[in-house]
Amino acid sequence: ENIFDRSRMAPRTPIKNEPVDLSKQKGCTPERNPITPVKLVDRPQPDPWTPTANLKMLVSAASPDMRDREKKKELFRPIENSEQSDTPDLLQYDMVDDSTVDEFEKQRPSRKQKSLGLLCQKFLARYPSYPLSTEKTTISLDEVASILGVERRRIYDIVNVLESLHLVSRVAKNQYCWHGRHNLSQTLKTLQEAGELQYRELMTFFQHKEQDLEYKFGERKKETIPDSQDRPLLDFSEPDCTSASANSRKDKSLRIMSQKFVMLFLVSKTKIVTLDIAAKILIEETQDTVDHSKFKTKVRRLYDIANVLTSLGLIKKVYVTEERGRKPAFKWIGPVEFPGKTDELRGNSPTSDPLPGTQRGACALYQRCATGKERFTRHASFNGMQPCEGSRRKVSSEPNSPRQERQACIVNSDEYCSKMINLAAVCRQKIEEDTRNPSTTSPLSVLPVLGDSDFCVNPLPQTVFPVVQADVPSLSLPNGISSQAPHTSTPAASKTENGKPTLLPNQSFLCFPSSSLFMLCGSLQENNLRETLPTTGDVGNRSAEAQAAIPPTVCQKRSSHKCTSPSAPVDDEEPAAKKQTMEQCDLPLSLVVPKKPFESPKAESTPGSGCTSAVHLEAFHLDLTSPAVPEASSKESIKPLGSQEQEKRSQNKDPDEPSPGKEHICKENASQPFLPQYLYVQPTGLSSFNFLFSANQAPGAISLAANQLPSLSVPCVVVPSAALTSFPLVCSPTITSPLSPVPDGSFSAAASVNLSMSSLASTTPVFVGTTAVVTPKVSPAPLGDLQQPAHPALHLSPVLARSCGAVKLDSPVCMGHPVTLLKLQQPLSTPLTPKSIRPACHEAFFKTPGSLGDPVTWKKNEGNQTRNASSAQRRLEISSTSPD
DNA sequence: CGATCCCGCCACATT
C-alpha cells in the first residue's frame, strides 16, 4: 500500500527535501507505479542537478534501498523490520521492480529511512574502508549531499563524527579527505588512553555507582580533572582535521562529544554505555546539574553520534536492565585491543611522529595549546593527519584574525580553550557585571583571561613561558621568584619586569584545555627551572616541537614539556602521564591536577628547575593535591608546591598512588615554601570546572587580567566540585593571612578576591574561605561556616555573596562531594614562608607591588588595562598589566 | 508515553 499511496503522497514529504533525495531517483516514478522501470524515475525530477542526479541514481540503484532496509533493521534493531516491512517490501520488490520499490521506499516517509544511521551507511558505502594510501579521495559535501539526497546539514553530522575518529579530515571548504579506517585503530588507541585518564574512574564509578558516591566522587572528579586536561579529544580532532576549524568556535560538540563517547566505551569494562550515563559524563562544564533541557540536548546529540558509530560497526544498540528498568544503551563491538601503533597510511608527514601513541596524545595536547597555526603544523604531524586540515580556518586566519591573538598566548588548546573560554566568559561576564563596579578588580583576574581563547600561556620551560607577549600578557603567574634570571632562558622573557607586562617571571600559566583545568602555580622558584629540558625524550621532543612551532612566545601548554629535567623525567610510563606531561619545567607554576589517582610519577621535575609543571597529570595532581585539593584522603595540608624544591619532586612522584605518593609530594612541596599558586581548573570531565587557586601565595600571586574583565583575583582556590553538575567554587583568600606577604597590600585581604561569578554562582555553589583553609572534607556545616566568614573577607560581588550564601550547602557538591577543598588551608599553616617566597613572587608576580599599592588601585588599573586591550590581545593577562 | 531523532532555524565563522 505504501507504495501506491506513496506515489500519490509522495509529494508530501519528499517534496521538500527531496530534491536530491532518493526519491527522485527512486521515487521517480511515483505514479507509475508498478510497472516499470526505473527510468521513469529519473524523471520525476528532471532536476536541476542532472549531474548529480545521475549519480544519485546510480547510487541509489546500487544499493541504498535494499541495503538500507536490511541494514537498518539489522543494525538498529532487528526487531522492527522483521515482519512487517520486510514482507511487503520484498513482495514489492519482487513484483515490481525497482522503480516501484523505490517509490515505495521513498515514500515511506518512514523516518527510518531518513535516519542518520542509514544516511551514514550510504555515505560510507561510497568510500573504501581501506583506501590505498596513494589515492586520496576527496569528498565534496555538496556533492554527497545531493547524491544522498539530503541536506548538507545532515552530512555535517556524519562527517563531524567521522572526523573525530579520523576517518576523514577536512581539507577545505566543502571538502573533506577520506582516509578510511587505516588510522582507526590508532585513533581508538589514543582515545582509549585518553579515556583511561579521564574517564576510567568515572565510568567505573557510574557503573558501580551508587554507593560510594561521594567519596569516589570526589576522587573522580579530581581525576577527572586531570583527565580532562589531557584529553585527547582535542587531539584528535584538532590535530587532525578539523582541528583547524575546530578551534574556533564551538566545536565542542559533536566532534568532541563523539570522541568522548568513544572513550567511554573503550574505558568501560563492560563495553556498554548507557545514554544517560554518557550524557551525564559528557555534560561537563555545565554548571549545574540539572538542567534538564541540557541533558536532553546532550542525549539527542548522542543519538546522532550513536547512529554514525553504529553505521561504522563500532557499537550496537542494546538494552541494559537496571534497577529502574530497561535502559537503552550501546555496546562497543569494535576493536578492543589496539596493537601498537598503527599505521598510518597517510603518509605524509606523519613521519614525524615517532612518538608512540601515547605520546602522541600528549602531542596532541600540546598542539592544542599551540596557536592555531602552529597547531596545525603540529597536528599534522601528529597523526599523520594531514595538514590539510588545517587549512580551514586556521590557516587563513593567522594573519589577521582576531584569534590570532592567541599567538600570544601561546598555548592553548582548542578545546580546552573553549571550555576555558566558556568559563571565562561566564566569569567574565559576571565579573564584569559585578565588577563593573568599581569594586575591584583585583589584579588578578583570572577569569578574564580565560576568556580568551588564548589564554593559555604556558610556561614552557624552554619556551617561554612567559612569554609574553607583548602586550598581552598572558597570564602569568607569579612565580616565585623570578625567575628569570636564573633561569634561563626564556624566562627572561617572562620576566616581566622588564617590560613585559605580563609576565611574570616565572609564572607560568597553563591552560589545559582539555580538561579544563587551569592551573596556575607559581612557584617561586627561582630558578626554576627552566629548563626544560627536553630531555626527556619524547616529551621533550614534543615540547620542543611545540615550541618550535610556536613562536617563542608561545608557550605551550599542556603538556608537554615535561620537565625534564635532565634528571629524569619520568613519566612516561603512563600514557596519561605522557600526555599530560608536559613539561614543565620550569617553572614555576605548576599546575597540577589533582587527581589523585593517577599520579604518575611523572616527574617532573627537575630538580633544579622546577619543573613546574608538569603538567602531567600527576603533576597536577600533585600540586593540587597538595595544595589544594584535598583529595581524598588527604588532607594533607596543602603545601604548595612550588617551590624550588620542587625539584625534589622530581623524583617522581608517585606513581600512581593515590594518596600516598601524592602526599608526600605534597609534603615535600609543602616543605617548600612556595606554593603553588593556584590553579584554575576546569574539569572537563564531568562537570564543571574547578578553579583552584592556591591561596597561599596568595597575595599576589595570581592575577590575571583578563582582558577586560577584571577578574578575579584570587588567592584562592576555587574548586568545583565534583559533581558533574555543579561547580562549586571555593575561594580562600589566603591572602590575608598573615602569611601573605602581602603583596601589595592590595591583596591582602580579601580584596583580592573578587569573584564574580554570578553566573557561576547560580548554579554552583561557591565557597569562599577566607583563609585558605577549608576543611577538607568539609561537611556542609563547615562549609557554611566558611562561607560566612568568607564573605566578609572577600569582597564578593554581591552576586557571589549571594551565591555563597545561598548556595552552598545545597549544592550537591558541597554536600556530597567532599570534594573539596579542604586542604587548602594547610598551606597556610605550613610554613610557607611567605616572605621568603613572596618577595620574589611578589614582585614578579605582581609586578610591582609597590605600584600596586592598593588593591583597589590595582584592580582598577588592571581592569582598565585589561579592558583596553584589544580583544585580540585578550588573553590572559596577568598582573603584568598592572604595572603600575 | 517515553525513546528516538528528523528537520531546519539561526548564530557564528569564514570567505
Next chain:
DNA sequence: AATGTGGCGGGATCG
C-alpha cells in the same frame, strides 16, 4: 554580505 558550519531544540515518529 554571502556562504559555510554546526549548535540546538521543537516536535514528529517510533515502539
